[in-house]
Structure formats: C-alpha cells, structure tokens
Amino acid sequence: MAILIIAEHDNRTLKTATRNAVTAATQMGDELHLLVAGSNCKAVAVAASEIAGINRVLLSDDLAYEHQLAENMGKLVAEIGKDYSHIVVPATTSGKNFLPRVAALLDVAQISDITAVESENTFQRPIYAGNAIATVESLDAIKVISVRSTAFEPAGNGPSSEISELNISCDCKLSAFVEEVVAESDRPELTSAEIIISGGRGMGNGENFTLLEQVADKLGAAVGASRAAVDAGFVPNDMQVGQTGKIVAPELYIAVGISGAIQHLAGMKDSKVIVAINKDEEAPIFSVADYGLVADLFDVMPELQKQL
Amino acid sequence: MKILVSVKRVIDYNVKVRVKSDNTDVDLANVKMALNPFCEIAVEEAVRLKEAGTASEVVVVSIGPKPCQEQIRTALALGADRGIQVETEEMPESLNVAKLLAKVIEEEQPGLVIMGKQAIDSDNNQTGQMLAALTDMPQGTFASEVKIDGDKVNVTREVDGGLQTVELNMPAIVTTDLRLNEPRYASLPNIMKAKRKPLDVKTPAELGVELKAHTKLLKVTPPAERQAGIKVASVDELVEKLKNEAKVL
Ligand SMILES: Cc1cc2nc3c(=O)[nH]c(=O)nc-3n(C[C@H](O)[C@H](O)[C@H](O)COP(=O)(O)OP(=O)(O)OC[C@H]3O[C@@H](n4cnc5c(N)ncnc54)[C@H](O)[C@@H]3O)c2cc1C
Numbered sequence: 001m002a003i004l005i006i007a008e009h010d011n012r013t014l015k016t017a018t019r020n021a022v023t024a025a026t027q028m029g030d031e032l033h034l035l036v037a038g039s040n041c042k043a044v045a046v047a048a049s050e051i052a053g054i055n056r057v058l059l060s061d062d063l064a065y066e067h068q069l070a071e072n073m074g075k076l077v078a079e080i081g082k083d084y085s086h087i088v089v090p091a092t093t094s095g096k097n098f099l100p101r102v103a104a105l106l107d108v109a110q111i112s113d114i115t116a117v118e119s120e121n122t123f124q125r126p127i128y129a130g131n132a133i134a135t136v137e138s139l140d141a142i143k144v145i146s147v148r149s150t151a152f153e154p155a156g157n158g159p160s161s162e163i164s165e166l167n168i169s170c171d172c173k174l175s176a177f178v179e180e181v182v183a184e185s186d187r188p189e190l191t192s193a194e195i196i197i198s199g200g201r202g203m204g205n206g207e208n209f210t211l212l213e214q215v216a217d218k219l220g221a222a223v224g225a226s227r228a229a230v231d232a233g234f235v236p237n238d239m240q241v242g243q244t245g246k247i248v249a250p251e252l253y254i255a256v257g258i259s260g261a262i263q264h265l266a267g268m269k270d271s272k273v274i275v276a277i278n279k280d281e282e283a284p285i286f287s288v289a290d291y292g293l294v295a296d297l298f299d300v301m302p303e304l305q306k307q308l
Numbered sequence: 309m310k311i312l313v314s315v316k317r318v319i320d321y322n323v324k325v326r327v328k329s330d331n332t333d334v335d336l337a338n339v340k341m342a343l344n345p346f347c348e349i350a351v352e353e354a355v356r357l358k359e360a361g362t363a364s365e366v367v368v369v370s371i372g373p374k375p376c377q378e379q380i381r382t383a384l385a386l387g388a389d390r391g392i393q394v395e396t397e398e399m400p401e402s403l404n405v406a407k408l409l410a411k412v413i414e415e416e417q418p419g420l421v422i423m424g425k426q427a428i429d430s431d432n433n434q435t436g437q438m439l440a441a442l443t444d445m446p447q448g449t450f451a452s453e454v455k456i457d458g459d460k461v462n463v464t465r466e467v468d469g470g471l472q473t474v475e476l477n478m479p480a481i482v483t484t485d486l487r488l489n490e491p492r493y494a495s496l497p498n499i500m501k502a503k504r505k506p507l508d509v510k511t512p513a514e515l516g517v518e519l520k521a522h523t524k525l526l527k528v529t530p531p532a533e534r535q536a537g538i539k540v541a542s543v544d545e546l547v548e549k550l551k552n553e554a555k556v557l
Pocket residue numbers: 199200201202203225226227228229240241242243244245246256257258259260261262263264267277278279280283295296297298321345346428
C-alpha cells in the first residue's frame with residue numbers, strides 16, 4: 001500500500017516542511033502520494049509534483065480547505081487516507097491541528113514528532129522535552145505520523161509526477177475562519193534558517209531586540225526568543241523556540257540573555273554550533289554551548305555587529 | 309453552562325527526567341509529580357469563566373492510577389467544583405484517553421471542554437483533537453484567547469505564522485497555550501476546602517470503553533549528549549572561532 005503525505009502550504013507556496021516529511025516517508029515505503037488540499041492552490045500542486053520521490057499528487061481544491069480548518073481537513077484526510085498504509089504530515093501547527101482528528105476517525109494511534117524511521121512500523125520520537133528518546137512500534141494497520149522537520153533533510157526536485165484532481169468536499173460547518181494576524185518579516189523563517197539569533201528575558205524589553213535584528217541582518221539570520229521574552233510581551237508568540245514552541249536546528253544558534261531552561265534547550269539543542277552570551281557564568285545554557293561568552297549583552301551586541 | 313476540564317498528572321516541569329538503566333522507560337520513582345502546566349492553564353480559564361458568570365459549574369476529570377486524585381484535588385483547590393477520576397492501571401495512550409473522555413462528555417453534557425495543548429511528559433499534542441473528532445465537535449487548539457458569545461466561542465490560536473482566530477459552534481473543545489492566562493496559586497483555605505469537594509471514581513468498564521493497545525514502547529534511551537564547549541574571552545575571539553574553527557560565518 002502507498003503512503004499519503006499531506007502538503008503544508010498557504011494556497012500560494014509549498015512550505016519546506018513538506019519536503020522534510022517526504023524524506024521521512026521515503027524511509028517507510030516506495031509509493032508516495034502527496035495531497036494538496038486548499039483553495040485556489042493549483043500552483044502548490046504543480047510545485048509539489050516536482051518533488052523527487054513523489055509518484056502522484058492529489059489535488060483537493062475547495063473553499064472548505066482554504067484555511068485548513070481542522071474539522072474539514074480531518075474528515076478529508078481520513079476519507080482519502082483509509083486506503084493507505086501511512087499518513088504523514090510535517091509537525092507544524094497546522095499538521096498538529098488536524099492530524100489527531102484523522103487518527104481518531106480511523107481508530108488508530110498517532111505517533112507524534114518522529115525523529116527517525118527504524119522500519120515501516122517502528123519510529124523514534126523525543127519525549128519529556130527531549131530528555132529521552134522513545135522507540136515506538138505501531139500496532140495499527142494505518143500509521144498516522146507527524147514528522148519533526150529538523151530530523152530529516154528536505155527532499156529536492158525530480159521528474160514531475162501526475163496531478164489528479166479529487167472532488168471531495170468536506171464542509172463540516174462546525175467552525176469558521178475569522179481572521180489571521182501574520183507577522184510579516186523579510187528575514188528567513190525560523191524553522192528553515194541557517195543562522196538564528198534568539199533573545200531571552202535578559203533583553204529587558206522589546207526595543208532592545210533591535211540589537212539582535214541588526215546582527216541578524218548582517219548574517220541573514222532569523223530572530224527567535226525564549227518563552228520568557230514572549231510572555232513579557234517583548235516579541236510575538238511565533239518567535240518562541242522550545243519544547244512547546246518551534247523546534248529549530250540551524251548551522252548556528254546564538255542565545256543572548258537566555259538562561260537555558262530544559263524547555264528552551266528542547267527546541268534548539270540539535271543546532272550544529274551553539275553560542276551563548278550571558279552574564280551569569282552558571283547559566284545552564286553554557287552546558288550545551290560550543291562557545292560561551294560570559295559578558296553583558298549590551299556590551300557584546302554592538303561590538304559583534306561592528307565586527308561582522 | 310457546564311465546563312469540563314481534563315487534567316493529567318505528569319512529572320514536575322522543573323525536574324529533568326532520567327532514563328532507566330535497562331532502557332525500558334524513564335525513571336519516575338521518587339520524582340516530584342504535578343498538574344501538567346497546560347492543564348493548570350485550562351483549569352484557570354474555566355474558573356475565570358465561572359467567576360465571570362459565563363459558566364455555572366466546572367467539572368475536572370483525570371484518567372490514570374489512583375495518585376492522579378492529587379491533581380484533581382489541586383484543580384479543586386484552584387476553584388473547580390467537582391472531580392471525576394477514571395481509574396486505570398497505567399496511564400493509557402491518547403486515543404484511549406480520548407475514548408474515555410468522550411464517554412464522560414456523553415454523561416456530563418458540558419457546553420465547553422478545556423484541555424491542555426500538550427502533556428509535558430508524552431509531548432503528544434493530540435488528545436484534545438482526537439476527542440473533538442470522536443465527539444464530532446469543533447476545536448480551538450493552542451488558544452491564547454477564548455471569548456464566548458451566545459452559542460459560539462471565538463478562539464484565538466497561536467500558530468506558526470502568528471495568530472489565527474476561529475469561530476466555533478458550541479459545544480466545542482479548546483486546548484490551551486501558554487499565553488491564555490497566568491494561573492493563580494491555591495490558597496491554604498482553598499486547599500482545605502478542596503478536600504471536601506465531591507470526587508467520583510469510575511472505571512473504563514463502567515464507561516463501556518475497552519482499552520486497546522495501538523502502540524508498543526520498545527525502548528527508551530537517553531538523547532545524544534553534546535560535547536562540552538569552551539568559554540571565549542572576548543567578541544574578537546568569538547568571531548575568530550566562528551570563522552576559522554566552526555566555519556559557520
Ligand atoms: C509548560 C511549559 C512550557 C515551556 N515552554 C517553553 C518553550 O517552548 N520555550 C522556552 O524558551 N521556554 C519555555 N518554558 C519556560 C522555561 O521554563 C523558562 O522559564 C524560560 O525558557 C526562561 O526564559 P529566559 O531564559 O529568557 O529567562 P530567564 O530564565 O529569566 O533567563 C534570563 C537570562 O538572561 C541573563 N541576563 C540578564 N541580563 C543580562 C545581560 N544584560 N547580559 C547578558 N545576560 C543577561 C541572565 O543571567 C539569565 O540567565 C516553558 C515552561 C513551561 C512550564
């Protein structure tokens with residue numbers, strides 16, 4: 001049986017996280033189908049059809065899927081997915097929102113946030129904020145899986161596959177989209193950036209984040225934050241890195257004024273190189289940092305900007 | 309309107325868990341346990357809705373072995389009115405939890421169900437969504453704001469791109485995110501009062517749910533350790549190392 005992957009997109013562009021999920025799926029089986037459900041999203045289906053390893057793209061273009069409402073997406077994916085051996089999504093907030101509904105409708109478990117595929121039915125996933133790795137075997141006929149993007153390389157492009165249009169409209173009429181407040185930024189997305197510079201409570205206030213932004217602009221980096229910085233209102237919620245925020249693993253992660261609580265480390269400790277700048281030499285962040293600088297960030301950041 | 313809140317007993321968030329030496333699971337012997345932080349936020353939200361006159365009763369339910377009654381008592385001390393424990397031998401997997409909760413919903417008929425977005429032990433982030441599908445209810449996950457307006461509830465959700473607001477028909481299921489509220493501390497008199505609040509114990513058999521295993525835990529291992537790094541003395545040295553040693557600049 002084939003594997004169904006669900007594309008992450010905004011009706012215009014295909015999100016990279018889809019490609020990481022495809023790579024994970026290639027380790028589970030050979031026949032891969034990719035579902036693009038949205039509204040006016042033909043361009044996404046075309047982009048999806050070019051991903052290497054995909055045998056077929058299924059396009060479900062209907063107003064009911066415009067905002068990926070969980071009720072409608074859950075029903076659609078369960079309906080299509082019942083004929084597949086695996087249903088695979090990237091573990092983004094959208095995937096996390098609708099996928100458990102799919103699992104419940106199919107009466108199977110969901111295995112969340114996998115970081116390795118051991119066989120077609122056995123997977124690894126972090127638990128307890130990444131302080132333990134569980135190896136879990138699925139006993140279900142259909143395996144419903146969300147994929148942690150940082151654990152799999154994004155799939156590249158290959159020969160294009162065929163696009164089949166489906167006519168399944170699942171409008172549950174249980175919920176309605178009201179509005180979206182999207183943080184606009186010219187910087188790279190946190191989850192796909194090569195370099196990230198994150199600020200914590202030590203930043204003191206929101207304005208001081210410009211110290212990080214100036215360095216980020218020089219490095220082409222994304223800017224992240226700890227929960228404390230978000231809770232204090234310094235920066236918006238979508239910048240939170242950690243166990244319950246975004247999971248990142250860039251080439252370089254610079255933590256500024258962040259103490260390094262386990263919940264923060266859970267979201268960034270797989271970064272290739274970690275730099276910590278903190279005035280407290282006992283801060284736990286230094287235990288994961290390749291390069292630690294014990295200093296006041298307000299002295300360090302202007303200096304760093306000058307030197308880059 | 310009645311609000312049902314479902315709470316899980318988990319390891320205290322300040323504790324760094326260790327893996328057992330035989331790699332069968334994590335070691336929870338003598339470890340401090342607590343109410344899952346997201347569930348605490350769920351209780352707080354329900355209690356605030358009651359204080360505002362929107363809700364008439366807050367019922368809290370927890371599934372698991374006997375000690376999870378402690379977390380039900382904590383929720384009662386925070387202001388919930390009555391508790392239900394569904395007693396199981398072990399902590400059941402999410403789909404089974406959702407099936408048991410669906411039966412409790414059938415009996416209790418709440419207008420709103422509030423849960424945590426994630427249990428900090430399993431890190432599953434799925435039970436609320438599963439429950440919503442089983443009960444055919446709409447869901448507002450990762451909520452940072454909940455506004456009830458007649459028979460609809462508007463939920464603002466923390467999503468990857470920012471904030472999204474959806475309108476749900478009630479009854480609905482809401483799962484909490486960190487910014488929804490700041491939970492209060494239970495006062496000593498309220499902790500005492502909580503001991504006298506009703507707490508019902510039910511079994512899966514009474515609810516007519518058969519617990520089926522859908523997954524098998526093969527092993528639990530510690531994560532790869534990071535090599536300890538070095539301290540640099542200045543910004544000059546840092547930039548030099550990043551350029552020439554780590555080669556990331
Ligand atoms: C359920 C739950 C989920 C959570 N999820 C997350 C999550 O996803 N992500 C997350 O980050 N946290 C999360 N947390 C919170 C986590 O436990 C910590 O509270 C948080 O990470 C602390 O943020 P911080 O390091 O910015 O603040 P603090 O711990 O207050 O640290 C501030 C640091 O800044 C340093 N500092 C201050 N001033 C300066 C200066 N001038 N120069 C240099 N250094 C300075 C201090 O020495 C200190 O080390 C979660 C907590 C819970 C309970």
